[in-house]
Amino acid sequence: MKKLGMLGLIVGSLWLGSCSDDDKDFMLDVNRMTGVDWYYNRTTSKNYSSFSDENVLEINRFDKSGEIKGVDLRGVIDSVAGTWRDEGENILAVDWKNGNAETWTVENCTSKKLVVNNGWxxxxxxxxxxxxxxxxxxAFWVNKFVDGVSNPQLGFRISNDRSMRAGYVLALLSDDESVKLKNYNNVWKGEADISRVEDRRIRFSCRIGSDYVKFDEFITADNFPSMRLTDIDFTSSIKAGYPNQLEIEWNKFEGENVYYKMEVYSKDNEADVYFESGLFSYDNGKYTLNESTIGKINKLNKIDSKKEYTLRLTAVMLESGVASNSVIAESRIQAVVYVTDKCLLGR
Known part of the structure; x- marks a missing residue:
């Protein structure tokens, strides 16, 4: 299983919840400051494309217990970044997990911001x-079939409610290697060849309006076992007497926390989607697809008989503890296997 971003293992958040909105004669009240996620974005136009540069987004939360929790972009605690203690007189002492000790002077704290000075x-x-x-x-493992045998690659996915700038949405693998992600209906995707499946860190970088942001993602080596395409026995056929209904069958995939997804898209344009299901469990390996099938997208009635379309089955291994019906499920993927065939609908 992988853990997304220890977004901010380093200096970051000495601050804790909400303080007085009046900076006159400011006096820090730590009881009002704990339990709040504080963001410090150090990404700029000068460092956004650097993997080794540590100016990444930090999100930290001060607990009343004295722990500093690292938080990922979904608000999930994914690390203990360090400890803190109140020294009085607006001074916080912070001991980071990496061994650094800091003394912070809190200059101001409102319900929206916290201003600190560490002497630098x-x-x-x-x-x-x-x-x-x-x-x-x-980031997740992508398994595609080459000469009938599964071949692992590294896949990437970024999404946001705000528009992101094309050419600035990147997966940084090292200072020498990065992948520009492509926009598929406001979900940015990409893939990279790999030499081996192993635990590793990815740094995502993107530009949203005039703002740059770079953040970490961690992935472990958990993946589907190697397999042959014939092991899956993925077939589809038009149901007799029902020219607009496709009957699909396949064999169950090995692995825990595995679910499935069905899609239909234009042969030459994956972003031109005509059907997209949600995640579903294995039910004897049978799936019926027609204009009434419930899904996130169903435009099968608009299929043009003069064009060709691709039918894709995706086996999805979710991270441990993630429910398939969770709103974050499709952003907590560990590995996928893609199996494609020509879509027979409209033929």
């Missing part, structure tokens, strides 16, 4: 920036 300069932390609303990034 001033930093301003804020509650969630609007341009990060529903931003998610996911």
């Amino acid at each position: 300069g001033e930093r301003e932390y804020i509650t969630k920036p609007s341009y990060l609303e529903n931003l998610t990034g996911d």
Whole structure:
């Protein structure tokens, strides 16, 4: 299983919830500051494309217990970044997990921002920036068939409610290797060849309006076992007497927390989707597809008999503990297997 971004293992958030909105004679009240996620985005136009540069988005939460929790973009705690203690007189002592010790002077804290100084300069932390609303990034193993045998690659997916700038949506693999993601109906996707399946870190980078943001994603080596295409026995056929209904069958995939997804899209344009299901469990490996099949998208009535379309079955291994009906399920994927065939509908 992988854990998304320890977004901010480093200096970041000494701050804790909400304080007085009046900075006159400011006095820090730690009881009002705990339990709030504070964001510090250090990404700029100068460092957004660098993998080794550590100026990444930090999200940290101060607990009353004295722990500093690293939080990912979905608001899920994914690490303990360090500890803190109140020294009085607006001073916080912070011991980071990496061994660094910091002394912070809290200069101001409102319900929307926290201003601190660590002796090297001033930093301003804020509650969630609007341009990060529903931003998610996911890296996962992609298994495609080459000469009938599954071949693993590394896949990437970024989505956001705000428009992202083409050419600036990247998956950074190293300082020498990055992948520009392509826009598929406001979901940005890409893939990269790999030498081996292993635990690794990915850094996503994107530009949203005039703002740049870079954040971490961690993926483990958990993947589907190697398989042959014949093991799956993926078939589809038009039901007798029902020219607009497709009957699909396949064998169950090995692995835990595995679900399935069905899609139909234009042969030459994956973004031109005519059907997309949600995730569903294995039910004897049978699926009926027609104009009435419930899905996220169903435009099968608009299929042009003069054009060709692709039918794709995706086996989806979710991260451990993620429910298939969760709103975050499709941004918490561990691995997928793609199996495609020519779509017979409209023929």
